[in-house]
Each structure stands twice: as structure tokens, then as C-alpha cells.
Amino acid sequence: MKKEEVPQDKSNLASANMRELCYAVDKDGNYTTALSTGWEPKTVALDNSIAAIEEWIEEARRRISAGEASPILYFMELNKMDLQVLAGYTGLWAWRVKRHLKPAVFKRLNEKILARYARAFNISVEELKNYKPE
Amino acid sequence: MVVEFKHHQSAHCENGVASNLLRHNGLNLSEPMIFGLGSGIFFVYIPFLKVNHAPAISYRPQPGIIFSRVARRLGIRIKRKKFSDPGDAQKALEENLAGGIPTGLQVGVFHLPYFPDQYRFHFNAHNLVVFGKEKGKYLVSDPVMECTTSLSPEELEKVRYAKGALAPRGQMYFPIHIPENIDLKKAIVKAIKSACSTMLAPVPIVGVKGERLVARKIRKWPEKVGVKTTNHYLAQIVRMQEEIGTGGGGFRYIYAAFLQEAADILEKPELKGLSQEMTAIGDEWRDFALNASRILKNRKAEDGMYQALADQLDGLADREEAFFRKLKKAV
Numbered sequence: 500m501k502k503e504e505v506p507q508d509k510s511n512l513a514s515a516n517m518r519e520l521c522y523a524v525d526k527d528g529n530y531t532t533a534l535s536t537g538w539e540p541k542t543v544a545l546d547n548s549i550a551a552i553e554e555w556i557e558e559a560r561r562r563i564s565a566g567e568a569s570p571i572l573y574f575m576e577l578n579k580m581d582l583q584v585l586a587g588y589t590g591l592w593a594w595r596v597k598r599h600l601k602p603a604v605f606k607r608l609n610e611k612i613l614a615r616y617a618r619a620f621n622i623s624v625e626e627l628k629n630y631k632p633e
Numbered sequence: 634m635v636v637e638f639k640h641h642q643s644a645h646c647e648n649g650v651a652s653n654l655l656r657h658n659g660l661n662l663s664e665p666m667i668f669g670l671g672s673g674i675f676f677v678y679i680p681f682l683k684v685n686h687a688p689a690i691s692y693r694p695q696p697g698i699i700f701s702r703v704a705r706r707l708g709i710r711i712k713r714k715k716f717s718d719p720g721d722a723q724k725a726l727e728e729n730l731a732g733g734i735p736t737g738l739q740v741g742v743f744h745l746p747y748f749p750d751q752y753r754f755h756f757n758a759h760n761l762v763v764f765g766k767e768k769g770k771y772l773v774s775d776p777v778m779e780c781t782t783s784l785s786p787e788e789l790e791k792v793r794y795a796k797g798a799l800a801p802r803g804q805m806y807f808p809i810h811i812p813e814n815i816d817l818k819k820a821i822v823k824a825i826k827s828a829c830s831t832m833l834a835p836v837p838i839v840g841v842k843g844e845r846l847v848a849r850k851i852r853k854w855p856e857k858v859g860v861k862t863t864n865h866y867l868a869q870i871v872r873m874q875e876e877i878g879t880g881g882g883g884f885r886y887i888y889a890a891f892l893q894e895a896a897d898i899l900e901k902p903e904l905k906g907l908s909q910e911m912t913a914i915g916d917e918w919r920d921f922a923l924n925a926s927r928i929l930k931n932r933k934a935e936d937g938m939y940q941a942l943a944d945q946l947d948g949l950a951d952r953e954e955a956f957f958r959k960l961k962k963a964v
Binding site: 500511512514515517518519520521522523524528529530532534535538539540541543544545547548549551552555579580581583584586587588 | 642643644665683685686743747748749750751752753754755777778779796797798800864865867868869871872875876877880881882886887889890893894908909912915916919922923925926929930
């Protein structure tokens with residue numbers, strides 16, 4: 500990549516006033532660095548991943564409405580977590596977290612366990628317990 | 634307490650922290666030199682490890698190993714500590730700062746407040762340097778940022794105790810011994826040889842073989858997992874290759890910059906030619922990302938587009954195989 504070809508496309512980096520460093524060659528063929536505001540193909544890929552996450556969140560809401568999953572699933576997807584990550588933040592085994600995704604099991608959870616989830620999601624226990632998909 | 638610390642922005646966090654910490658201790662090594670000395674060029678495909686519901690693909694080796702290799706090859710000693718108790722972790726950091734030691738930390742990205750929202754994923758192998766505390770806030774040199782920034786003690790604890798894969802567990806590290814005389818030439822030769830062996834390794838998921846395996850997968854994915862999931866996987870590949878921290882082209886440009894530096898130090902002009910070749914390979918990786926993004930944008934992607942993308946990846950594997958064979962002979 501030549502220095503003048505370092506892409507300066509619009510991207511989400513701008514929202515945080517960030518530019519990233521790229522390596523490129525100057526006119527004499529020597530390596531140098533240049534700042535880039537973004538590159539369209541990268542934005543396309545990131546947007547694709549974000550869209551996937553939004554779909555998982557939607558799917559979680561649908562399953563909670565249908566009585567197939569507990570509110571934990573929604574907040575897990577909302578926080579871009581998977582079972583392992585959530586297990587880490589709650590200090591529970593992943594298989595227990597998986598069980599807690601069942602509405603029947605979730606209803607019987609005590610305050611202490613609920614508090615762990617609430618802290619992991621940075622919300623109150625009430626918000627977690629009373630979550631209803633619109 | 635503030636330690637005089639010079640912040641240099643870098644493409645990749647681990648190289649950047651290593652380079653900045655060593656520069657602070659009087660050893661002037663550029664980011665590409667750190668990357669090269671750590672044999673940072675890599676490719677791996679781990680189908681059974683899922684990241685964001687997609688198979689893991691990485692263009693660089695496991696976190697922490699680049700700096701460890703640099704240290705081993707140059708005779709530098711690094712102190713690494715992990716803490717089960719966050720209070721202890723903070724105390725140890727404060728002690729270091731009081732002693733005037735800028736300290737490298739492994740952190741998770743998800744809770745980093747200065748990162749744009751969309752870039753915050755549960756990726757736990759980010760690195761930064763804390764070099765002081767002012768008005769109750771820690772002064773932070775995050776190498777992917779243009780300028781230094783700061784974090785409150787609560788924010789810092791949160792990122793040091795991020796959970797999930799590669800959880801940092803409060804890890805901090807800093808060089809404690811740098812030898813007076815460093816044999817850079819020997820270390821460079823060793824590092825290049827090791828990089829060549831890894832890229833040409835007879836392991837199906839690593840190096841050029843890993844690239845060919847992914848090419849075969851791209852051919853099959855549309856039929857096996859459907860177009861939508863395939864596109865999700867491709868997006869993940871592009872992101873691993875090009876997103877912040879790679880310097881572009883899946884780290885290939887940084888490696889080319891290293892070879893250019895190495896050519897002068899080793900007095901081997903043929904490495905300059907190889908650096909140019911690596912740049913061209915990096916350009917081809919960028920083109921690969923561009924073609925993948927075209928598939929993502931095209932809602933009616935045809936099977937032929939996936940086959941063409943797989944062909945391009947196969948071509949890249951061939952080029953890299955030939956390249957690393959030549960590079961091995963050159964040193």
C-alpha cells in the first residue's frame with residue numbers, strides 16, 4: 500500500500516475522534532506510517548457483525564415472549580456476551596447459566612444469584628426480573 | 634505521581650506497549666522491529682473455538698507471546714504478575730508508579746470507555762501502559778490511540794478484571810533487566826527462521842496450510858451453513874484481518890516494514906526485495922477483504938462469488954508459501 504492510498508473513508512472511529520495507524524510505503528519505497536480514518540470494506544464487515552448481534556437480540560425477545568427463554572438471554576445478547584463470558588462475569592459454571600435461560604428455572608432463582616446476573620449486566624435485580632419484551 | 638513517558642501510537646497494541654516500554658528503558662526498537670523479532674506474522678484457523686458465534690481466525694500468534702519472544706531473543710527479563718484479588722492488583726500498580734516504573738497491563742476491550750461503542754467486544758487481550766496517577770485518575774498510554782488518556786480506578790479495575798476467554802486476571806508486566814550489549818543481528822535471523830517454520834508448518838490449521846483449509850471451507854460454507862452464516866463468518870475474517878490493531882493486510886505490511894529494517898541491519902539487500910514482495914502480498918490480502926465485503930453488500934450473492942474468493946485465498950497461500958521458502962533461504 501502506498502502512503503497516498505491509505506484509505507480515508509468515513510467510519511465509526513470518528514465518533515470517538517480516533518484515527519488508526521497504518522504502515523505504507525512512501526515515494527522512494529521506504530516504509531512509513533500514516534493515519535487512516537477508516538476503510539469502507541472494514542465498515543461493511545463491522546456493520547454486518549453488528550446487524551447479526553441485533554438479530555440475536557430480536558430473536559431473544561421473540562423467544563422470551565413465546566415463553567421459551569428467560570430474560571437472561573436478552574441481556575446476554577444485548578451485552579454481546581456468550582455463555583462462557585457470562586459465566587465468567589457471574590462466577591457460575593456455564594452449564595448453570597445455560598439452565599438459567601429456561602423460564603421455569605429462572606422463576607425459582609434466589610435473589611443472590613439474580614444479583615450476580617444484574618451486576619454482570621449493570622442493571623438492577625428488578626429490571627432483570629421484570630423484563631418484558633415490548 | 635507521574636512518570637515521564639513518551640507515548641508513540643502504534644498499529645498493534647502488544648507491539649506498541651513492548652516498543653514504548655523498551656524505549657522508555659533506553660532500548661530504541663520500532664514497532665515493526667518488535668513484531669519481526671517476536672515472529673508475529675501468523676495465520677491460524679480454529680474451527681472448534683467460536684468468537685462471536687464464528688470460527689476463530691487469527692493473523693497473529695497468541696497474546697503475550699510476541700513480547701515474550703522478543704525478550705527471550707534479546708536477553709531481556711520481563712516481570713509478569715497476575716492477582717486473584719483486584720485490591721492487590723491496584724496496590725502493586727501504585728507501588729510501581731511510586732517507583733517510577735511505567736507498567737504494561739493486559740485488559741479487556743468491552744468496558745474501555747474511550748473506545749467507540751461498536752468496537753467494544755469481549756476481547757481480553759488488549760494492552761496498554763499506565764504511567765501515572767493524577768487527580769485520582771490513572772494516566773493511560775493506549776498504543777492504538779493518538780494521544781494518552783485516563784481511567785478512573787473503578788474503570789481500570791473493570792477492564793483488568795474482564796471475564797471470558799483470555800481473561801487478564803489483573804496481569805501487569807514490565808522489563809526488569811535489559812542487557813548492555815544486544816546482538817540484534819542474531820536475534821533477527823533467529824526470529825525470521827522461526828516465522829518461516831511456523832508459516833510453513835505441517836499443521837493443517839496453521840500458516841499457509843491453514844489458509845488453504847479456510848479456502849476449502851469458504852467453498853463449502855454456502856451449502857453447509859447457508860449464505861447468511863457464511864457471510865457472518867466472512868465478516869469475521871475481514872475484521873480479524875483489517876480492524877484496528879493490524880496495520881492493514883493482516884499484519885503483512887508491518888512485517889514488510891520489519892524486513893526493510895532488517896535488510897539494513899543484516900546488510901542483506903535481498904531482504905529489501907522480499908520486503909517489496911511482502912507488501913504486494915499485503916495488497917492482495919486487502920483486495921481479498923475488498924472482495925469479501927462486496928459479497929457482504931450483495932444481497933443476491935451467487936455461488937460463483939464464493940468460489941472466486943476461495944480461489945483468491947488459495948492464490949494467497951501459494952504466494953506466501955513461495956515467499957517464506959525464499960525468505961528461509963535468504964537468512
